[in-house]
Amino acid sequence: MFADDVLFEFIHSELVNYVTKEKSDSSIENAKQSDLSTLEYTGFITGYRIIERLTKDWPRFQNELETLKFICTDFWLSVYKKQIDNLRTNHQGVYVLQDNTFRFLNKISAGKQYLDSAPKYVSFTCGLLRGALANLGINCLVTADVVSMPGCKFNITTVQKSS
Template sequence: MGFRAGQGLIERFTKETPSFKDELDIMKFICKEFWTNLFWKQIDNLRTNHQGTYVLQDNRFRLLTPISSGKQYLEEAPKFLAFTCGLVRGALSNLGINSTVVAEISVMPAC
């Protein structure tokens, strides 16, 4: 469901945006515009190894904040990120990037 929703959302968000020149521009758009439209804040950190791997870090992810008071939900937290991974993967797919999106949580509500 997240994949299909991401495809549709990125079409709407990029309707009046000029075309992107490379992958880094697409990732910057995902971090700034796409994420802001979905979660009302930008990604806190974007890192890359310049070989096609990108790490997006959100230190206060909105979907994890309500359950982040203790460590009892740390094992269950990745279930809350599955839909969001699908959103990002669908958006990237629609922009021409075939990707694998994986979420990691070490300390909540950061992911």
């Protein structure tokens, strides 16, 4: 593992800790949802900027599927140093990206006791994907499913622009 890989994991971990630290208000559930929104928005801005630099020398993508293939290969490789393990689609605007050894869940125990903590470690990446796709002209919703650690499925549902 290279030094910049360790730094990336450390920054992500500190970002999660900083944003999700214990709140003193009475509405803990609202605070948790707000924390995930903050992490997702931070990821959105980051993904928007990364994809801008990454695609500056690329021609425009022909369609959504070609764009998602780029996200699964080149984008994921530049951010996480590996490609997505599986891409599935129903060809109607729903895509599922599966990473069997998701980097930010890799260091957490594979037991089920930490499944409740998983959303805070994947919300940044949901935003990262949404931001990258937004910059490429694809408006979408991104959610993540963690059924067994360290695997993660990112569900992307494109939202058609209303005319």
